[in-house]
Structures are given as C-alpha cells and as structure tokens.
Amino acid sequence: MSAQQKTSILILDDEPIVSKRLKPSLEKQGYEVETFTVSAEALKRTNERSFDIVITDLKMEGLDGMEFLTAVKEKSPATEIIVITGFATMETAKESFQKGVFDFLAKPFKIGEISAVISKAEQKIRQTL
C-alpha cells in the first residue's frame, strides 16, 4: 500500500442503516468503502481482494460475525478488524480480542467514535508497513 493509496474498508452489518450512514461519512473522509448486508457475500468479496480494515457486526443470519472475522484474519492477517455489536457482553469482547480484533464498539455509537477508531487502526497499518 503506497502512501497515496486510499485505505480500503469493508463494512458488514445485516441492518442496512449502518452501512447507509457510515459509507458516505467515511468516503467523505477519503476512505474507499465497500458495504455488505449478507455475510456470505462479504466473505466472497474478501476472497477476491483484501481490505485494510474490516468493520463487522457479530450477530447475523447464516455465517456470523465471529466466523467471518476468523476467516478474514486467516486469509489476510494484516487486515485490522473492528467489531460493532448491539449485543456487547464481556464474553464476546474477550473472544473478539483473543481473535486479534483491533477494537470493539457497542452499538449505538457516534460517527466520531468510530472515525477515531478507524484512524487509529490506519495509523497502526501504516506503522507496520
């Protein structure tokens, strides 16, 4: 990833409102954003290309967020994952961090909060390069 290249972000949440609101806000900040509401489709996409950052919900129909992020991490360990969930518990948070998740945000959150987390993840990515 060159310095000029945009940071790429994939968002997966089965409630369309989340992507609908996050996407324009992140694009405005200069990120490249792809959004999904079905985990199988998101997984298919991550097999086609890698993303710098993946933002995913946990509780979803079919393949759930934990399985999805595990698969993403296996394929592309450099991808930083941010979990967003409306069912935040200590257990899920612990499990997420054990799987190497970058951060864990409970829904609802402010746009500013997730932007801050994303830019931290971005810094980490750029430092490791």
Next chain:
Amino acid sequence: MKKIIKNIIELLPRKRAMTAAVPFSVLFSKFQDILTINNNVLEMIAEVNDKLGGNYIFDRHYIETTCQRISDQVLKLIHDLNTIAPNKYMALHDTYRRIVAEIEKDLAGRPYCHFGPFTVAYNAINRNSSESVGGKNASIAEIHNFLALRIPDGFAVTGAAFHAFLAKNNLQENIDGILGAWRDEKVSLEDATKKIRKLILNSKLPNKLEKELTRSLGQLSGSDKHKPVLFAVRSSAWGEDGERSFAGQYKTILNVPAAELANAYRQVVASAYSETALMYRQKIGFHEDEVTMAVACQVMVAAVASGVLYTLDPQHGHGGAMQLSATWGLGAPVVSGQVSGDRFTIDRTSPHHVKEMQLVRKKSALNPIAGGGTALNPVAIDRQTQACLNNDQIKQIAATGLLIEKYFKKPQDIEFAIDRQGQVIVLQSRPLNIDQTDAPKAPELAKLLRQYPVLFRDQGEIAQAGVATGQVYMFSEDSKLRDVPAGAILVTRFASPLLAKVMAKVSAILTDIGSPTGHLATIAREFRVPCIVNTGNATELLHPGQEITVDAEANIVYQGLVNELCLYELSEEAIEETSEYRLLRRVLKNIAPLNLLDPAEKSFTPVACRTLHDITRFVHEKAVEELIDRNYYQQHDPKTTSGKLRLNIPLDLVLIDIDGGLRSGSRKGEVMPEAILSVPMLALLKGLSHPLAWDNEPMSVDMRSFMSSLTRTFSTELASPKYVGQNLAVISKEYANVSLRLGYHFTMIDSYVTDNINDNYAYFRFFGGVTDETRRCRRAEFLGRVLARHDFRVELHDDLVVARIKKMDKEGMLQRLQVLGWLVGFTRQLDVKMLSEQHINLYIDKFNKLMEVNI
C-alpha cells in the same frame, strides 16, 4: 417486545402480596427498588432522546431492545408498588398493557393511516402526523407551526377518512376486482380508470366525515357566515412527497365553494386511480393496497401572482442558484407547464441577487370566479410584459425557500402565491429530487475538502448533525436577538435556551460551553439546525463576518463557503427521513412525554397515564405516599419509629427510623430536631433549617409566570396538609433517603456516611417545575453548576439534574450534604425567578456568598 406481553401473563397470578404485618425493612427495600428503577427509567429516556440528534448510528435492534428495557423496568415498578400497597393499583396493569400494545404496533410497522379523526385543523398538525394527514398536509402545517411562515388557513381530511369512505361503499373490493381484470388484460387501462372513477364519484361520504367537514369549516379562523369561503382541494397521499415522488400524479381543484367540498373530495380521491397514477405505481412497484389518499382543504388565496420555486438548481453555478417561475393570477398554468411564466435565476446566498431574468408576454391569467371555479382572463396590455414579481418579493420568496429547505434538509419545490397585500403565502412544499449525477460524489468531495483550511475539528460535541455555510455572527450577553441576521452561523459562549427564538433563522450554532443533552440541544434538534456545543473556544477562533462551513457530521469547521458540501448533504437522504429515525421518534411518543403533573389533581390516576414516563411518575409519587400512610398515619412496624419533624420551615417532613436514626423514647407522632441521630440527616437538616436557605426576598413580579402557575393550580400552599405533606425521610444512624415534592419539582437524596471513606456516597436528583421549560432548564443549569463546584459529578438532561459524589471523607460528605440541604430551600420556586440567562449567574453568586459565610 413480544416477550413483554408474555411477561405480564406470567406474572399475573401474582404471589399474594405482602400484608400489613410485613416488616418495614422489607417494604423499604421495595421502596428503594422503586427509587432505583425510577432513576434508571428517567436516565434511559434521556439517553434515547439524545439519539435523535443525528450524531449516533443506531439500528432497529437498538430501538427494539431499548423499548424492551424501558418497558421491563416500568413493569417492575408496577409490581413493586402493588407489593407495597397490596393490589391497590392493579389498574396500572391495564394502562401499561395499553401503552405497550401501542409501542408494539409501532414496532410492527402499523399503517397509521387507518386510525384517528377524519379531519384535522392545520394548527393541530405536527411532523408526527404525516402518516395520518399525508406528506403535503404535514409539511405545509409544519411550515407554519414551526417556521411561522404564512400559509392559507385550512384542514386535512385524513387517511382514516379515506379508508372509512372506501369501507362504507365497499370500494376496495370493487376496485381490486377492476384492477385485477386490468392486470389480466381483460380490461383496458382507460376503461379500468373510468369504471373506478365512476364508482368513487357515485359513492357516499360516511356520516361522520360529513359532520367533521362541517365542523372544520366552522372552525376556520375568520370564517364569516356572510362571506362564502372557497377552497383549493389538493391531494396529500401517503408516500406522495416522500422517497418516491408522485408529483403531478394527482388532482388539485381550485376555488371550490364549501357546498361542493364533498364532490371535490371524491374527485381528488378518484385521481388516485388515474391512468398515469396506476401506470406509475405499477412501474415503481407501489402496492395498490398501500394507497391512502388524504386530502388538503386550503382556503383560496386571492393571488395577484403565483408561481413555483426550486430552491436548488444544480446545473447553475455549482448549486449556488435557485430557479423561480411565476405568472399573474393563479399559478396552475405555470405549475402544469401549460404556459411559460417569467423566469428568474436567483443567488442562493443572501441578499439573493437576481442573476438572470427571462420575462415572457403573459397574455392571459387564471383567476377565480366569484361563485366557484376558475377562468382564463386576458391581461391588460401594459401588464403583459411587466415582471409579475418585484425585487423585494423575489428576495422574500428566496429567503422563505431557504428557510424551508434548511428545515426539511432537502432542496424544495415550493408553490407560492402573492396576495393582495404583497405578502408571500406558501401553498405547498415538497422535496425536490435533484439528479444524483449533478451532486458531488463523496470520494471527490474528500479531495475537494482538502483544499479548504480546517479552522478546528473534533472540538466539542455534536448536538444536531448537519452541514451549513454562512457568516459568523458573534452573540454575546449584550446582543439583541432581533439583530441576528437570517442565515448566519451563530457563535456564542453559552448554550443559552434563549436562542430558541432565533433557531428558525440561523444556519448553524456553535457554542464554547454547553451540553449535547441540554435544552438548547433539544431545541436545535427540534428545528434540525446543525449545532456543535462545548467547543471550548469557538468564540476566540472565529471572528464576526467570517465565512465558514460547519460540518456537524464530521465535526469540522472549514474556512470559506464549501457549497459542494452543502449540495452533497442535500442530495443525501437526511437522517431524519430514515425509517429507523422515524420509528424511534414514533415509539418515543408513548414513552417519553410527561403528562401527569399535579398529584393533587383528580386526574392523577392510573387511567390517566399516557406514557411509560407517566406511569413511572405515578408509581414514584404513590410509593412515597404509601410509605407515609402505612407507617405514620396507620399502625406501623414496632421496630420502626416515625413522626413528623417539628421544625419551623415551610416543609412538612415525615421521618421513619429503621435503625438508630432517632433517640429512643421519642414522642409518638412527632420528632424534635434534637432527637435525630442520623448522621447524614443531621447534615442535610443543618442546611435545610437555616432561615436564609428559604431565601425570603420578595418574588419578582412577573405576571406571565404567576398566571401560568395559577392556571396550573399551583396549590402547595393551599391544599390540605395531607397532600402537602408527602415528604419523606427514611433514616438510620448512617443513612438517609429523602423524597421531597415541593410544588412541581421532585428532589431525591440518598446518602450513606460512615468513617469508612469507601462506603460513603450521596446521590441527588432533581426534576420538574411549574414554569415554562426554559426557566426550568435555567434552574437545572444553576443546580448543575453549583453542584459541580462542590465536587459532584453532574449530569443534566433538560430539567433533570442527577448529581453523585462518593468516596469522600466523613467531614467532606457532611459539608456536601449541608449544601444539598441549602439547595432544597433555595431552589424552591427559583425557576419562577429565572427571567434571563443572567439570572443563572446572579443566583450562583448569591448562593456562593451564602455558602462562604455560612458553611
């Protein structure tokens, strides 16, 4: 949510509730549960309200779980109250079920339009009404009720009336049959339309609708029996002006005499099944059973000229222009494109210069005929080539348009008329769908935004999301509200609720100090004005007249006018229009408002509770009352002592001692101050009983507030002692729990003080008042700042103040409790005296001086 009903059923065969023999300690622990839950509910409601600021991303799951959490807690409250007072308030269960059922219907996405009255006057319509009165009625009424712009007087005939009309005449079935035949290609579209139209035109209006129409006619302001009123009857279909634009699909009938209203109604309803409408619905996949035709009945405006304004013309100067077309007389010919009118391209920024003007020869004008109907009349030669609008009118129309656009956060397509006095009257306004290809794309915008210097970012908190450009107007204590220019970005040190008065005028608000849960934030949300509070030093970083862009989405303030950012925002769907946001607002209607105020009023009953907040309030009041009744007025647990405090302050207080809080051998029914041993109670009383704490300065004479207190039967001083005296303190040697109701506000103090610093805490909650919201909020502000000065951690949500302190040494705790005691006396009726923002500081100074001398 479905779980709730199940929960109720499971809990209904309730354990036999406690009898009078139950020890007080058990009752008191239930009472404490009630207080805790009560606090939780109030805080949860305040938190949900914050989500309406547009700054949060929340989903449906959040709405469902929040409703569930609040409902669960309120159900517990009801149970706890019925445990303290065995089965005395069972009626609360019915009320609860009724309210929760309403919330469930909202969550299930009920079609609102089937319920409610058949007609609604414009002054009774608000933004929540759109599903019953249709988008067009709702927006025009809001334009008047919120933005105070001129609109014609009128009323809505609701969706409920439409469905009753269909039902009475068995129309739905017949229409479905005809449409089915059309879809099966057994009937042509033209024939299907004709058949449906004939059916509708020959149908009778329900009696109730006839009656309501007559009543609505009589209620029109300035209705004069001798002067016939004529109407413009317009469609206001559900979904018409929303995401899908049905613009121009339906019929408008002009200049209808009152006697012909029913006929015009039928014609507008029939237009829901016109050929174009049917084709259009089929094309976009709008279900036929979703059709709900509400109708607008507006008094005709005697128009000298009329026309249409598009508040945004993306083809022109990067979205910097507006497009206006107008002609003499009524606007219909221009609206329908039948004739071309005078065209003006106007600058979007004030003072709205005309950039281009294209005048046409206007040979004829559409005018109303005296007895009803319209006619095309020739225009006098000298007026044919004269511009039908003068410069002032053009500017006024442009400013009006921007105000409406700012409010609805979408470019608008506005029909207006100029009346005989030369005033602009808004006839209707709907969102203008601008071509997405003309709006900048987010990625391009990112590049573009880098060219603008960032003045500051991530300073302060977003109270209302949105984007605005404009010139800085510095508002200080000396500024006059009327000097605030329209479209300005108001920058001020304090988030004063006083600014509510200019909210409709300004483009955005930035404050140095303030809370996103404060009153100003609530008003900014009400008016959807982008607002960032608590920036720390916006007043220092900006200067008057500076052109800036406020991005209250990303929390950035740019130097210069970034019009592209505004254009981008306008082309996006506003957060307020998303279904999640609308759902949250709708469910809150049955949760958040507080309607029950005065416990001395006959209407203070379980049945009168309309929201979960009402139930919470009711339970709290009754729990205090029950504890006093059962342990003071009646026989009580021999392990407790109770009595009324003998103290010369305007406050009746019943003390119940649960363990060593009173000296033994106290006389029954009465407690002398010397008999109190409870450490926190003594400290509280030290403040409370100080003569100066009851601030005896003469009341400022302010008739308005005084009258408002009278009309709300402010009766603390007048009511019987039984009602006045519902102030309760439950104490032990180291503990005090005090519930006070002084007038219309409620104070709760809970404190534990020992030599062990880690166990010590005090909790203070204050809520309510008798005056208007602004003054109550000022009192809350006063309390918040005083308490923070004394090391409390304070949360303010409008007029709710919650303050906590813990792990402080005994001496420190006692001093704070003494301050709380002072505050109880000092703040009684202080809201009435909070005439201006300056009064907050005035009273803070006064209070601080009292503390310096006396503590």
